Amino acid sequence: MKHTILGLLLCGSILLNAQSPAAFPIIPLPQKITPAAGQFVLSAETCIRFDLNNEQVALAANYFNQWLNSYAGFALPSSNKQEKNVIVLELNQSVKHPEGYHLQISPGQILIQAWQPVGLFYGIQSLMQLFPIEASAAINLAGVDIQDQPAFGYRGVMLDVGRYYFSPADVKTFIDMLARYKINRFHWHLTEDQGWRIEIKKYPKLQEVAAWRNETIVGHLNQGAERKFDGQKNGGFYTQEEVKDIVEYARKRFITVIPEIEMPGHAQAAIAAYPELGCLDKPIGVATFWGVSPNVFCPNEATFTFLENVLSEVMALFPSPYIHIGGDECPKVQWTTNATAQQIIKREKLKDEHELQSYFIRRMEKFLNQHGRQIIGWDEILEGGLAPNATVMSWRGTEGGIEAAKQGHNVIMTPTSYCYIDYYQSLHADEPLAIGGFLPLEKVYSYNPIPSELSPDQAKHILGAQANLWTEYIKDLSKLQYMTYPRAQALAEVTWSGEAKKNFADFTSRLMVHMERWKKEGVNFGNHLFDVKVQASSDGTGVKISASNPANQGTIKYVADGTMPAASSANVGTNLLLNQSGQYVFQSFMDGKPSGRSAKLDVSFHKAAGKKITLSTEPAPQYRGSGNGSVLNGVIGSNQRYNDAEWLGFAGKDVVAVIDLGKPTALKQVKLRFFNNPGQWVYAPKQVQVSWGKQEGSFGKVLSSRVEVGKDKIVSSNLNLKNAKARYLKLEFSNYGEIPAGAPGAGSRAWLFVDEIVVE
Incomplete structure (x- = not known):
C-alpha cells in the first residue's frame, strides 16, 4: 500500500458512536415511552376485547388479527369477559388528541386507549412494531407505558401513476406500508401528459386513447442529443370499481385518498383523446417523453364542461374533502395566441395569462366548493392571485408555503430539497437511474415543516408535510419500494414525532430493526446506512478528505492505491490532508468486517487544487x-x-x-x-x-x-x-x-x- 498522505489533521480512526438497537424500536418515535415491570405473553390462548358494535373499532381489531394470523399463524378470539390474558381496545376521552393513543403492556393485559378509533389503530401499529421479528408460539412483549399523539394532522405520501401504471395490488401494497407508519394521506396523482389513469364513463376515449402511449423515452431527456425510445406501447387505467376498492382498502387503514386531476397543464394525454380541449386545431398524441408539455387545456367552455363532468365522477368515487387540481408547470405560450384565451382576458379584465390561470383555477374551485369539496393545488396557483379557499402544496421550495400561510391559507409543505423521493438517495455510481437531485435519508430526517419566517399564528396554517414519488424512472414495485423506503419512514417521524423529538442516531438504531423485518417480508429498500460518504474540500490549506456513514457507526478505513481496504488498512481521521494524486478507496467496518458500499475518489492535483x-x-x-x-x-x-x-x-x-x-x-x-x-x-x-x-x-x-x-x-x-x-x-x-x-x-x-x- 502506497501512502500519499501529507498528514493527519487528527490521528486515529473514526470510531463512530455505536448504539445497540432501541429497546422499543417504534417508528415514528412516540412522544413518551416509559419502560414498565414484567412482560405480557401472547399466545393462541390470548383474547381481544373491544366494542363489537363500533364498526371503526372493529376495523382496527380485525386489522390486527389479520396481521397476527399472517405473522404467527393464529388469530385472537374476541371476548367481553374479564379474561386474565387479554388485549383491550377501549375508547376513552382521557386521551385528548383525536389521533392520539395510550398503550400499556403489563403482565396479563395489553391496554390501548384512544379518544377516536383511529387512535386505537395507531396504538396497534406501535404494538405490532414491538413484536419480535421471528414469531413463536409464545410471544414475549416487555412492559411499557406509551403516550403518543402526532405533531401534524397531515402526514402524506404522493404516488404518481401517470408516468407508469401500477397495478391495484401494487397500490394496495404501497398503502399497507403507509398505514404501518401512521401516514394518513395518500395523494394519488392520476393524470399526466404521458397517461390518464382513471376511468371516466362519460369520456371513453380517456380509456381508449389517453391511457396509452406508443413508446417511452430511454434515459434522461437531453435537448440536442439524439433521443432513444423503447418502441413498446405502455399504459393502463383503473376502472371505477378498482378505484372504489382501493379507496375502501385505504379507509380500512384510516387513510384518506386524495385524487389529483391535473389542470390546466400536464393535460396532453386528455387532449390527445379529445383535441377540442386544447389550443391547437390539430390532433396530437399522448406524450412519449418526460418534461413539461406546451399542450395545455384551452380555457373554453368545452374544457370547463369536460372538467366539471370528470370531477363529478371523481367526487362520486373519492369521499375525500380535498380534490387536488394540480395547477403546476402550465406553459402559457399557446394562450398568448389563442383567440378564446385572449377574449377571456379582455372580458374578465385580467392583466395577463398568469391571471387567466388564476381565473381557471378559481372557476374550478367554485364548482368543487358548490359540491362540498375543497381544492389543493401546487404552489403555482399563487400566480395571478390565489383562489379564496385553496390549500397550497409548496414544492418549489418553501417560499410559496410561506406566502400562502401569511395570506391565511392552509399549506402542506413538500419542497423538492427535502421531500422529493424520486431524487437519488446515494452518490454511489451504481445507484439506479433517477430523475436527478440528491436527497439522502439524513436530509429528509432533518426537515422542519415550520418555516422560521412564520409567526406562531401563521405557523398554524402549516397542516403538515408530504413525500412525493414521481415515477418517470420507476417502472415496477421493486424500484418503487427502493426509492420510497426508508425515506418515507423518515418523513413519517418528522411529521408525527415533531422537531423536539428528533434524533437521527436513535432513528437509525430503530430503523435497522425494521430493515431486518423488511428483509423477511421481501420488501426492497434502500439501505445506505453504512455506505461511505466521502467529501473532498479545499479552503486554501490543501485538499481535505472527510469520510462518514449515515449510521455514524463503526470504523472507516482507506487505502491509496485503488485496491479495496482490509481490516488492517489505515484508519481515516476526522480530516485527511492530501498532497498527491491517486485513487483513494474508503470502506466502513463493523466488528472488523466490511459493511455497506465502499467509496472511491480519484484525486488529480493541479496548480489550484487545495487553494x-x-x-x-x-x-x-x-x-x-x-x-x-x-x-x-x-x-x-x-x-x-x-x-x-x-x-x-x-x-x-x-x-x-x-x-x-x-x-x-x-x-x-x-x-x-x-x-x-x-x-x-x-x-x-x-x-x-x-x-x-x-x-x-x-x-x-x-x-x-x-x-x-x-x-x-x-x-x-x-x-x-x-x-x-x-x-x-x-x-x-x-x-x-x-x-x-x-x-x-x-x-x-x-x-x-x-x-x-x-x-x-
Whole structure:
C-alpha cells in the first residue's frame, strides 16, 4: 500500500458512536415511552376485547388479527369477559388528541386507549412494531407505558401513476406500508401528459386513447442529443370499481385518498383523446417523453364542461374533502395566441395569462366548493392571485408555503430539497437511474415543516408535510419500494414525532430493526446506512478528505492505491490532508468486517487544487457539495449527473470566482466543465471570462470565450493563458438567462452547474 498522505489533521480512526438497537424500536418515535415491570405473553390462548358494535373499532381489531394470523399463524378470539390474558381496545376521552393513543403492556393485559378509533389503530401499529421479528408460539412483549399523539394532522405520501401504471395490488401494497407508519394521506396523482389513469364513463376515449402511449423515452431527456425510445406501447387505467376498492382498502387503514386531476397543464394525454380541449386545431398524441408539455387545456367552455363532468365522477368515487387540481408547470405560450384565451382576458379584465390561470383555477374551485369539496393545488396557483379557499402544496421550495400561510391559507409543505423521493438517495455510481437531485435519508430526517419566517399564528396554517414519488424512472414495485423506503419512514417521524423529538442516531438504531423485518417480508429498500460518504474540500490549506456513514457507526478505513481496504488498512481521521494524486478507496467496518458500499475518489492535483476560492454567488443549498472548494479539490464530477457533490449548482445567477494561488505562479491554461441538460432546466453559461493579476483585486488582461454547446451533457471550455504569471485568477460565468419558450421550465432562469476548475 502506497501512502500519499501529507498528514493527519487528527490521528486515529473514526470510531463512530455505536448504539445497540432501541429497546422499543417504534417508528415514528412516540412522544413518551416509559419502560414498565414484567412482560405480557401472547399466545393462541390470548383474547381481544373491544366494542363489537363500533364498526371503526372493529376495523382496527380485525386489522390486527389479520396481521397476527399472517405473522404467527393464529388469530385472537374476541371476548367481553374479564379474561386474565387479554388485549383491550377501549375508547376513552382521557386521551385528548383525536389521533392520539395510550398503550400499556403489563403482565396479563395489553391496554390501548384512544379518544377516536383511529387512535386505537395507531396504538396497534406501535404494538405490532414491538413484536419480535421471528414469531413463536409464545410471544414475549416487555412492559411499557406509551403516550403518543402526532405533531401534524397531515402526514402524506404522493404516488404518481401517470408516468407508469401500477397495478391495484401494487397500490394496495404501497398503502399497507403507509398505514404501518401512521401516514394518513395518500395523494394519488392520476393524470399526466404521458397517461390518464382513471376511468371516466362519460369520456371513453380517456380509456381508449389517453391511457396509452406508443413508446417511452430511454434515459434522461437531453435537448440536442439524439433521443432513444423503447418502441413498446405502455399504459393502463383503473376502472371505477378498482378505484372504489382501493379507496375502501385505504379507509380500512384510516387513510384518506386524495385524487389529483391535473389542470390546466400536464393535460396532453386528455387532449390527445379529445383535441377540442386544447389550443391547437390539430390532433396530437399522448406524450412519449418526460418534461413539461406546451399542450395545455384551452380555457373554453368545452374544457370547463369536460372538467366539471370528470370531477363529478371523481367526487362520486373519492369521499375525500380535498380534490387536488394540480395547477403546476402550465406553459402559457399557446394562450398568448389563442383567440378564446385572449377574449377571456379582455372580458374578465385580467392583466395577463398568469391571471387567466388564476381565473381557471378559481372557476374550478367554485364548482368543487358548490359540491362540498375543497381544492389543493401546487404552489403555482399563487400566480395571478390565489383562489379564496385553496390549500397550497409548496414544492418549489418553501417560499410559496410561506406566502400562502401569511395570506391565511392552509399549506402542506413538500419542497423538492427535502421531500422529493424520486431524487437519488446515494452518490454511489451504481445507484439506479433517477430523475436527478440528491436527497439522502439524513436530509429528509432533518426537515422542519415550520418555516422560521412564520409567526406562531401563521405557523398554524402549516397542516403538515408530504413525500412525493414521481415515477418517470420507476417502472415496477421493486424500484418503487427502493426509492420510497426508508425515506418515507423518515418523513413519517418528522411529521408525527415533531422537531423536539428528533434524533437521527436513535432513528437509525430503530430503523435497522425494521430493515431486518423488511428483509423477511421481501420488501426492497434502500439501505445506505453504512455506505461511505466521502467529501473532498479545499479552503486554501490543501485538499481535505472527510469520510462518514449515515449510521455514524463503526470504523472507516482507506487505502491509496485503488485496491479495496482490509481490516488492517489505515484508519481515516476526522480530516485527511492530501498532497498527491491517486485513487483513494474508503470502506466502513463493523466488528472488523466490511459493511455497506465502499467509496472511491480519484484525486488529480493541479496548480489550484487545495487553494482558496471566493464566489460572488453562493451555490444553492442542495447543490453545494463540500462547500465552495468543491471545484478546487482535484476531483472531476460525474459525466451523467450533477448531484455527486463535485458540481456546484447556481439558480439563475451569474457567478464570479476568484482563486488565490498563494504566490505568483506560471500559468498555461484553465480547463472548465459545465453541465448542460435543458430537459432538467440546466444550461451551460453563454460566456466565460478569465482575468489575472499579481495583487488581490487588481486584474489585468481579460480573455473571453463563448461556450460552444453540442449534444453531450458535458460542455468543456479551455482558456489559453499563454504562460501568464499571476497569483490571482478571476473567472466570470454568464448564466444562460431565461429558458426559452417551448423548453421545460420556460420563463424561469436557467440553472448553472460548474465542475472542477483545473489550472495548469
